[in-house]
Amino acid sequence: MTEIRHIVFDIGKVLVHYDPDIPFSRLIPDAGERKWFFDNVCTSAWNLEQDRGRTWEEAEALLIAEHPGHAENIRNFRRHWHEMAPHAYEDSVALLEGLIEDGRDVTLLTNWASDTFREARARFPFLEKPRGVTVSGEIGLIKPDRAIYDHHVASFGLDPSASLFIDDSQKNVDGARAAGWQAVLFTDAGTLKADLERFGIRA
Structure with a gap:
């Protein structure tokens, strides 16, 4: 060796x-709705692109265009990031x-x-x-x-x-x-x- x-x-x-559920258990209290949101809107693959260097502004705009009804919680991902890493x-x-x-x-x-x-x-x-x-x-x-x-x-x-x-x-x-x-x-x-x-x- x-x-x-x-x-x-x-x-x-x-x-x-690191756990996005920490703020989102409050923002989306229903566990099923929260799982759907992470599986379909603010997904791990979406978040990984910010890790690659995409700006939050671009990331949010992309998702809000696709899911306008979830605009507030899309923005909440970055707003409440500090709670995800407690x-x-x-x-x-x-x-x-x-x-x-x-x-x-x-x-x-x-x-x-x-x-x-x-x-x-x-x-x-x-x-x-x-x-x-x-x-x-x-x-x-x-x-x-x-x-x-x-x-x-x-x-x-x-x-x-x-x-x-x-x-x-x-x-x-x-x-x-x-x-x-x-x-x-x-x-x-x-x-x-x-x-x-x-x-x-x-x-």
């Missing part, structure tokens, strides 16, 4: 909680900070819209501690596309085979492996600690 010299964390659902996972953050304190090379690679990431960075100071971050919305590339992994490698001088990527999405883990990285699927901090130790990294 190649020695791991670089550790790369995803952020959403690994270090910071807190960090303290146990995961402790692992991240411990790795940095131990002298490990730690960076971040995230699918995130550029403006909401700036908000998150202001709210969660630990995001400033790693050596750097690749934000999909700032470069117009998203996981699991090969190009974003290659961009991160080039930006931070990583050796892919000596890089361990941590992400909550199996697709993104598979994308990293296809790009020549080591990678593990995040489920919880305890499992991650065991995964790190399996790679010879005490956390």
Whole structure:
């Protein structure tokens, strides 16, 4: 097994909680209506395009043209975004900070819209501690596309085979492996600690 010299964390659902249901359980109280809204209007695929760099104004205009009766809740997605990311996972953050304190090379690679990431960075100071971050919305590339992994490698001088990527999405883990990285699927901090130790990294 190649020695791991670089550790790369995803952020959403690994270090910071994310759940659109938090505001929308109040905005659309009926669970069936809320599910329909997320399945048909503000879908994951629609939101992913903001992660790729599309502006919220363009995204909202597109959906409002298709679903004019849902205009208010389409706008509510961005208005209430701060409620969707209410807190960090303290146990995961402790692992991240411990790795940095131990002298490990730690960076971040995230699918995130550029403006909401700036908000998150202001709210969660630990995001400033790693050596750097690749934000999909700032470069117009998203996981699991090969190009974003290659961009991160080039930006931070990583050796892919000596890089361990941590992400909550199996697709993104598979994308990293296809790009020549080591990678593990995040489920919880305890499992991650065991995964790190399996790679010879005490956390």
